[in-house]
Amino acid sequence: MKFSAALSLALLTALLASAHAEVSLPKVISSHMVLQRDMPIHLWGNAAPGEQVSAAFRNTSATTTADTTGRWSLYLAAQPAGGPYPLTVKATNTLQLDDILVSDLWLASGQSNMEMPLAGFNPTTPIQDSEKEIAAANYPQLRLLHVEKDTSDYPLDDLKAVTGWSLCTPDSARKFSAVAYFFGRDLQARQHVPIGLIDSTWGGTPAEAWTSMNTLSRDAGLMPVFNVRAQKMESQAAALRLEKLDAEVKAQGKTPPQRAWRPDPVSHRPAALYNAMIAPITPLAIRGVIWYQGETNSAPGQVELYSRLFPAMIQDWRALWHQGNFPFLFVQLSAYDAGTFNDWGTLRDAQRRTLQLVNTGMAVSIDLGNEHNIHPANKQDVGARLALLARSISYGEKIVPSGPLFRLAYPENGIMRVWFDYAEGLKPRGPAPTAFEVAGPDGHFVTATAKVDGDTILAASPTVPNPTYVRYAWPGFPAANLYNAAGLPASPFTSYPVP
Numbered sequence: 001m002k003f004s005a006a007l008s009l010a011l012l013t014a015l016l017a018s019a020h021a022e023v024s025l026p027k028v029i030s031s032h033m034v035l036q037r038d039m040p041i042h043l044w045g046n047a048a049p050g051e052q053v054s055a056a057f058r059n060t061s062a063t064t065t066a067d068t069t070g071r072w073s074l075y076l077a078a079q080p081a082g083g084p085y086p087l088t089v090k091a092t093n094t095l096q097l098d099d100i101l102v103s104d105l106w107l108a109s110g111q112s113n114m115e116m117p118l119a120g121f122n123p124t125t126p127i128q129d130s131e132k133e134i135a136a137a138n139y140p141q142l143r144l145l146h147v148e149k150d151t152s153d154y155p156l157d158d159l160k161a162v163t164g165w166s167l168c169t170p171d172s173a174r175k176f177s178a179v180a181y182f183f184g185r186d187l188q189a190r191q192h193v194p195i196g197l198i199d200s201t202w203g204g205t206p207a208e209a210w211t212s213m214n215t216l217s218r219d220a221g222l223m224p225v226f227n228v229r230a231q232k233m234e235s236q237a238a239a240l241r242l243e244k245l246d247a248e249v250k251a252q253g254k255t256p257p258q259r260a261w262r263p264d265p266v267s268h269r270p271a272a273l274y275n276a277m278i279a280p281i282t283p284l285a286i287r288g289v290i291w292y293q294g295e296t297n298s299a300p301g302q303v304e305l306y307s308r309l310f311p312a313m314i315q316d317w318r319a320l321w322h323q324g325n326f327p328f329l330f331v332q333l334s335a336y337d338a339g340t341f342n343d344w345g346t347l348r349d350a351q352r353r354t355l356q357l358v359n360t361g362m363a364v365s366i367d368l369g370n371e372h373n374i375h376p377a378n379k380q381d382v383g384a385r386l387a388l389l390a391r392s393i394s395y396g397e398k399i400v401p402s403g404p405l406f407r408l409a410y411p412e413n414g415i416m417r418v419w420f421d422y423a424e425g426l427k428p429r430g431p432a433p434t435a436f437e438v439a440g441p442d443g444h445f446v447t448a449t450a451k452v453d454g455d456t457i458l459a460a461s462p463t464v465p466n467p468t469y470v471r472y473a474w475p476g477f478p479a480a481n482l483y484n485a486a487g488l489p490a491s492p493f494t495s496y497p498v499p
Contacts, residue, residue: 021048023072023091026157028281030164031097034143034196036105036285039323041076044283047091057087057100066091071157073283081193101143103194104187105286106390108180109210109278110293112203113331113382116375118178127178128377137173141193142184144168144176147200147281151272155212155279165196177201179331182383183290187390198286200277205267206296207309210278213271215316221308225270228302232268268296274316282320288327288394289317290386294351295333295374298342307350307498311357327394329361329386330354332491334376335369338476345474348492352406361389364403367489371477385488400424403488409470409495415460416448416470418495423455425485433457435478438467443496445471457482469496 025045047066054063060077083101120126150160166172177199208225246256363385370376392401404420436459437445448459471494473480482490
């Protein structure tokens with residue numbers, strides 16, 4: 001009996017050792033994926049400690065040895081666009097991946113307006129022409145990978161279980177980010193190369209959750225994010241008490257009162273989403289990032305930090321990817337009546353000021369919002385405007401990539417004159433430009449009358465005889481109506497200095 005138990009233990013140990021010895025790849029690498037063209041192809045994973053691992057792809061191969069912890073990493077020579085090709089990884093076992101394309105790989109991330117799938121969240125938050133768009137979503141040159149939601153207190157080596165890469169079909173596109181899908185579809189049609197899209201999103205999440213702890217902790221100016229977290233934890237304690245009360249009401253056969261939606265508290269932990277949903281992707285070369293987020297950082301006490309936090313996150317990702325200043329394209333918040341508790345004007349202007357970073361682009365969506373729905377249905381134009389930015393910044397097309405962007409303003413005989421970039425053909429949709437305000441040195445803004453003067457705007461108010469500052473489209477849901485000749489809307493802005 002003792003011999004049998006010992007034998008069983010030995011067999012089990014041998015089986016476990018054998019399983020561990022098998023070479024493996026991370027979940028972000030699978031059949032049907034897109035590898036980034038013109039950049040060294042990074043492969044990595046696990047094997048038995050000291051085991052030799054080799055990989056072959058197209059006309060290139062490489063060999064390495066797993067370290068003492070069983071980790072291995074190697075690089076294959078950069079490849080031009082093409083495919084499909086097989087990818088082989090060998091150790092004591094052999095992994096064979098098929099239908100690999102070499103082209104451009106984009107990461108889509110952010111909160112609910114990026115997460116919102118092509119099928120919509122529910123009947124009250126649909127995507128425009130959803131069923132028609134889903135039925136037409138047959139694009140074999142568009143490849144999709146959806147990352148499951150997950151959190152971690154430390155950077156993970158691999159993603160939570162995913163279904164792997166898939167071709168874009170009505171079935172796979174239905175639950176995929178609508179903004180990312182429309183962006184990829186437009187790029188693929190214009191560039192005539194395959195496009196890979198990774199959807200790593202989580203609704204209702206703040207930027208600090210997507211930023212590494214190293215970046216958050218080494219900048220004293222970002223310390224308030226930890227105070228915000230403490231406040232949210234106190235609020236969550238109150239929410240848990242309400243849940244307990246609701247459970248007691250249900251146990252009595254009654255219906256509990258309606259409660260306001262609350263985000264999952266674990267998704268708000270600083271660095272938690274970066275650790276679980278971004279860090280495992282950083283070893284993989286990408287073309288760039290598209291991002292749609294900001295609503296959760298718009299509350300007083302938080303919004304003031306966004307002009308520092310958001311650029312820090314972008315620089316954080318670029319440093320962790322180790323491939324330079326790749327394009328980072330983001331969506332400025334759409335129009336929405338967020339009420340007095342949220343300051344979307346300040347948040348939008350913080351997004352605009354982030355354009356000071358090289359290779360960033362902002363898709364203005366102020367004209368695409370819904371006054372009473374934070375999830376506007378028109379994601380087609382959002383994706384198309386992100387694609388315009390990519391075509392200009394990443395692919396070098398000579399196009400107008402944006403609507404008018406504030407450049408400078410100064411007083412001129414009791415009037416504020418405003419200059420813009422991308423202002424050719426500046427014109428209002430209506431008799432005159434609306435949503436302009438001016439202020440004196442005290443920073444108290446009042447409604448102004450405005451008119452187009454060439455490629456500039458003149459704004460003034462009789463109640464402010466000596467204006468010093470000007471702003472545009474500041475409320476959550478403004479009456480913005482200024483466009484350029486390309487039909488793209490002007491960005492909200494303020495010339496008032498950042499505190």
